[in-house]
Amino acid sequence: MTLFFTxxxxxxxxxxxxxxxxxxxxxxDPGRAVPSASMAxxxxxxxxxxxxxxxxxxxxxxxxxxxxxxxxxxxYGPSALLWIVAGCIFAGAVHDYFAGMLSLRSNGExxxxxxxxxxxxxxxxxxxxxxxxxxxxxxxxxxxxPGKLLSTMTGLPVGVWVAAIFAYYFLATILPIDKIIxxxxxxxxxxxxxxxxxxxxMIIVSPDHALLPRGxxxxxxxxxNLPIWPLMFITIACxxxxxxxxxxxxxxxxCLMNEKHGRFVFYGAMIGEGVIGLIxxxxxxxxxxxxxxxxxxxxxxxxxGVVHEIATALLGGxxxxxxxxxxxxxxxxxxxxxxxxxxxxxIAEYIKMPQKDVAKRLMVAVPLFGIGYVVSLGxxxxxxxxxxxANQTLAMVMxxxxxxxxxxxxxxxxxxxxPATFMTAVTFSYICAEKIGFSLPYTVANWIGIVAAAxxxxxxxxxxxxxxxxxxxxx
Numbered sequence: 001m002t003l004f005f006t007x008x009x010x011x012x013x014x015x016x017x018x019x020x021x022x023x024x025x026x027x028x029d030p031g032r033a034v035p036s037a038s039m040a041x042x043x044x045x046x047x048x049x050x051x052x053x054x055x056x057x058x059x060x061x062x063x064x065x066x067x068x069x070x071x072x073x074x075x076y077g078p079s080a081l082l083w084i085v086a087g088c089i090f091a092g093a094v095h096d097y098f099a100g101m102l103s104l105r106s107n108g109e110x111x112x113x114x115x116x117x118x119x120x121x122x123x124x125x126x127x128x129x130x131x132x133x134x135x136x137x138x139x140x141x142x143x144x145x146p147g148k149l150l151s152t153m154t155g156l157p158v159g160v161w162v163a164a165i166f167a168y169y170f171l172a173t174i175l176p177i178d179k180i181i182x183x184x185x186x187x188x189x190x191x192x193x194x195x196x197x198x199x200x201x202m203i204i205v206s207p208d209h210a211l212l213p214r215g216x217x218x219x220x221x222x223x224x225n226l227p228i229w230p231l232m233f234i235t236i237a238c239x240x241x242x243x244x245x246x247x248x249x250x251x252x253x254x255c256l257m258n259e260k261h262g263r264f265v266f267y268g269a270m271i272g273e274g275v276i277g278l279i280x281x282x283x284x285x286x287x288x289x290x291x292x293x294x295x296x297x298x299x300x301x302x303x304x305g306v307v308h309e310i311a312t313a314l315l316g317g318x319x320x321x322x323x324x325x326x327x328x329x330x331x332x333x334x335x336x337x338x339x340x341x342x343x344x345x346x347i348a349e350y351i352k353m354p355q356k357d358v359a360k361r362l363m364v365a366v367p368l369f370g371i372g373y374v375v376s377l378g379x380x381x382x383x384x385x386x387x388x389x390a391n392q393t394l395a396m397v398m399x400x401x402x403x404x405x406x407x408x409x410x411x412x413x414x415x416x417x418x419p420a421t422f423m424t425a426v427t428f429s430y431i432c433a434e435k436i437g438f439s440l441p442y443t444v445a446n447w448i449g450i451v452a453a454a455x456x457x458x459x460x461x462x463x464x465x466x467x468x469x470x471x472x473x474x475x
């Protein structure tokens with residue numbers, strides 16, 4: 001119990017202390033014109049109250065990742081909690097803050113243009129393709145996951161729920177952002193709050209499940225002896241750091257009414273997601289007697305089955321369990337809809353097609369959903385593994401872009417350079433070791449990751465080390 005509440009306390013302290021430092025380094029300008037006012041179009045550029053922007057941002061970024069990822073990460077032991085805390089404060093929230101604020105400073109542009117502005121046209125073109133592919137993977141993963149949970153709850157076939165969710169995604173993608181997303185997300189937020197609070201209370205008071213009964217040993221407990229590095233840092237993405245968020249923050253940058261609210265919306269929403277990740281990692285650690293039992297439950301019913309089993313056992317079935325599971329279901333749904341919406345906007349920016357006219361929105365959305373449906377017919381586990389690597393690779397690139405922005409202006413770039421270097425090592429080690437990549441021995445893969453991080457670090461300073469604020473482009 002002590003470790004869980006200590007971790008939550010550290011996340012809250014991180015928002016006020018480290019988040020304030022990041023905000024001061026960036027220097028938001030309360031008097032600066034924002035895109036929601038200067039480019040208002042009633043569709044994507046729509047000013048909304050700050051509390052609603054924060055809530056939409058949280059639901060946009062908090063998909064299956066801060067639930068399924070921490071459940072799978074709990075197999076490695078209590079070290080999962082430490083990664084969530086450190087990753088969230090020093091990497092994930094920093095990443096989300098700069099993704100949102102740099103978009104805010106660039107008329108609400110999507111992540112490929114934001115990255116291209118700082119790292120150059122090659123990275124811009126790479127991000128145009130890479131981010132759309134990632135968003136398709138996100139949308140697909142966030143259809144199948146909630147579809148399975150709803151099928152377990154209702155007995156209806158998964159395919160029926162997948163079709164219903166796809167239909168909702170399509171409407172949320174083409175309608176003005178304040179018609180569905182802005183209107184229904186407060187209700188979804190209430191379900192999320194109920195899920196988070198009720199399960200936390202029950203795991204504490206339940207006589208059958210003590211909090212962290214396995215103790216505080218940080219040794220690797222994975223039943224298959226899979227290594228913590230780099231696997232845990234890919235497995236637990238959302239809740240610690242996630243490149244998917246870089247595609248979502250610009251959506252809310254188009255709705256923010258003042259730059260001074262950036263820390264609360266972008267850094268703060270990531271801290272909120274970190275708390276959700278801590279809850280589910282703790283549930284995975286405490287509900288089952290050991291990692292082998294958790295692994296068996298995952299193998300039997302996937303993380304979705306674990307969610308249903310935990311909610312049913314702790315809340316006793318009935319309306320409480322239904323509301324808690326619905327609170328889990330809305331997380332992927334409220335990320336999947338904005339994943340497709342963000343993909344539409346990135347494609348529209350790339351082909352220079354304004355999106356105020358609904359016919360032009362349909363011209364982008366219809367083929368996008370067609371491709372998404374075809375890919376969704378593939379193997380879920382393979383799609384999830386590719387999503388994990390692509391997700392963290394996008395985070396790495398966004399952090400390097402933020403570091404370039406800071407160093408060119410003579411600001412303290414280390415807040416981005418250090419996590420960017422770390423994530424470079426993680427992503428290269430992972431893709432070199434895994435079967436979806438090069439299947440190299442972990443020792444070889446880890447050395448390649450270290451070398452890749454060192455090369456990226458050196459290349460960064462070679463390209464930008466001589467630049468100072470006088471050479472930075474005007475904003």
